[in-house]
Structures are given as C-alpha cells and as structure tokens.
Amino acid sequence: METSERVGRYVRMVAVEGQGTELAAALLRVADGMSVQPGCLAYVVNAAPDEPDTVxxxxxxxxxxASEAALNRDIGEAGLGAVLELLAAPPEYIEVTPLGGPGLP
Amino acid sequence: METSERVGRYVRMVAVEGQGTELAAALLRVADGMSVQPGCLAYVVNAAPDEPDTVxxxxxxxxxxASEAALNRDIGEAGLGAVLELLAAPPEYIEVTPLGGPGLP
Structure with a gap:
C-alpha cells in the first residue's frame, strides 16, 4: 500500500442526552481554531442523521x-474544554491513512 | 442543528484476505471517476493502519x-465491478451530515 505521511481519523462523540446541537456548535468553534493550525488539512464537523446526540x-x-501538536495544545485554548463537558462518554477514534481521491487537500 | 443539503458517509470495506492493496487501488480508480461527477465534493480513499485488508x-x-446519481451509475462504468469482486463482505455505511469546518469544500 502506498505509504503516505498524511494521517486521518474519524472521531465519534456522543453528547449528554439532548445536547447534540450544543456539542456540534462547540466543535465548530474548535474547528475554527484548527483551521489555522499548521498541517490541518481537514477538521470537518458532521451531524449523524439518525442519532441527534452524536457528532x-x-x-x-x-x-x-501536526496532528499531535494541534491536539495536544492547551485544552482551553483549543476550545476542547467546552466539548469535554458535553460528552456522555469518551470519544471513539477510527484511525485512517488517506491515500488519495477528490476532496483530499 | 443547522440543516445542510450536503450529505456524507464513511464507507468501510473489507477485502478478501490479502487483497487490501488491490482493493485500495481499485477504489482509487473509482475515485478518479467520481472526481468528475457533478456534486462530488470528496471521495477520499483511506487505508486502515491496523487492518491491512480494510479500506x-x-x-x-x-x-x-448528486450522491444517488453518481452511485447508481452503471457499476462497470463506475469501476465498482472490480471493487465488488474483491470484497469479503458487503460495505458498511456511516451516514453523516457535514456541518462545517476546514477541509469541507
């Protein structure tokens, strides 16, 4: 398989019941901060159509x-504090290695 | 939650044992074809670092x-025939609604 320096992941986060919208909003604020982080090629926040409290x-x-540096910043600075407070459980991570295709910066 | 016309999904495909590299290559060819499909904002093929036969x-x-039209094209034309032959099981789909963030075209 073509080895690629790029790394990616899908992160599933479940909010405390009824807080899905707040969680998405908090993550969109985090995403704004991530956009200026060196090496951030994508930090896209998604709702889950069938699970209102999942983002x-x-x-x-x-x-x-680049991933390590951005995610290990001070949690407050990154806006992740607000996110952690809204979570019902720890995030789940699916690590992937982007290989190519349209939409990959 | 901000409703957005955009739709997205994560698709997990597992190749017949030992065929992960071939599956990724076949999907990269499909991705090339998708890049000219109207409304295709991303079709990014990823390896799974810990699962050599998963893409x-x-x-x-x-x-x-746009998603329906592109995915319902003639399987041969889309190059999906080669993909289906390499699969050990049907694909799994995680439907998502992209809301925003860097990297979202």
Whole structure:
C-alpha cells in the first residue's frame, strides 16, 4: 500500500442526552481554531442523521506531528474544554491513512 | 442543528484476505471517476493502519441527488465491478451530515 505521511481519523462523540446541537456548535468553534493550525488539512464537523446526540469529526493532517501538536495544545485554548463537558462518554477514534481521491487537500 | 443539503458517509470495506492493496487501488480508480461527477465534493480513499485488508472511503456530496446519481451509475462504468469482486463482505455505511469546518469544500 502506498505509504503516505498524511494521517486521518474519524472521531465519534456522543453528547449528554439532548445536547447534540450544543456539542456540534462547540466543535465548530474548535474547528475554527484548527483551521489555522499548521498541517490541518481537514477538521470537518458532521451531524449523524439518525442519532441527534452524536457528532462525527473527519480529521486529515499533513503528518502525525501536526496532528499531535494541534491536539495536544492547551485544552482551553483549543476550545476542547467546552466539548469535554458535553460528552456522555469518551470519544471513539477510527484511525485512517488517506491515500488519495477528490476532496483530499 | 443547522440543516445542510450536503450529505456524507464513511464507507468501510473489507477485502478478501490479502487483497487490501488491490482493493485500495481499485477504489482509487473509482475515485478518479467520481472526481468528475457533478456534486462530488470528496471521495477520499483511506487505508486502515491496523487492518491491512480494510479500506475506508470518506464521501461528501453537494446534495442527496448528486450522491444517488453518481452511485447508481452503471457499476462497470463506475469501476465498482472490480471493487465488488474483491470484497469479503458487503460495505458498511456511516451516514453523516457535514456541518462545517476546514477541509469541507
């Protein structure tokens, strides 16, 4: 398989019941901050059509170090504090290695 | 939650044992064809770092009709025939509604 420096992941987050909209809004604020992080190629916040309290984030980074740096920033600075408070359970991660295709920056 | 015309999905496909690389290659060919489909905003093929025979595709479409049209084309024309032959099981779909964030065309 073509090895690619880029890393990605799908992150599934479930809000405390009834807080799905707030969770999506908090993550969209986080996404704004991520857009200026070096190596952030994608940080797309998604609702889950059939699960009102579930939010998925699609992440793509230029390399593992960029991902580490952005996600290990001070939680407050990244706006992740508000997100963590809304979660009913820890996030679930599906790690992927982007290989190619339209839409991949 | 902000309703958005855009639709997306994560598609998980598992190849017959040992055929993960071939499956990714076949899907990259499909991705090439998708890039000229109206409304195709993303069709990104990903390897799964810990599962050599698993391939994930991240799809984003401008609207449901664009997704339907592209995916209901003649399987041969779309190159999906080669993909189906390599699968060990039917694809799994996680439907999502993209809301915003960097990397969302």
């Amino acid at each position: 998925w984030v699609t992440e793509v980074w230029s390399d593992p170090a | 994930w595709v991240t799809e984003v479409w401008s609207d449901p009709a």
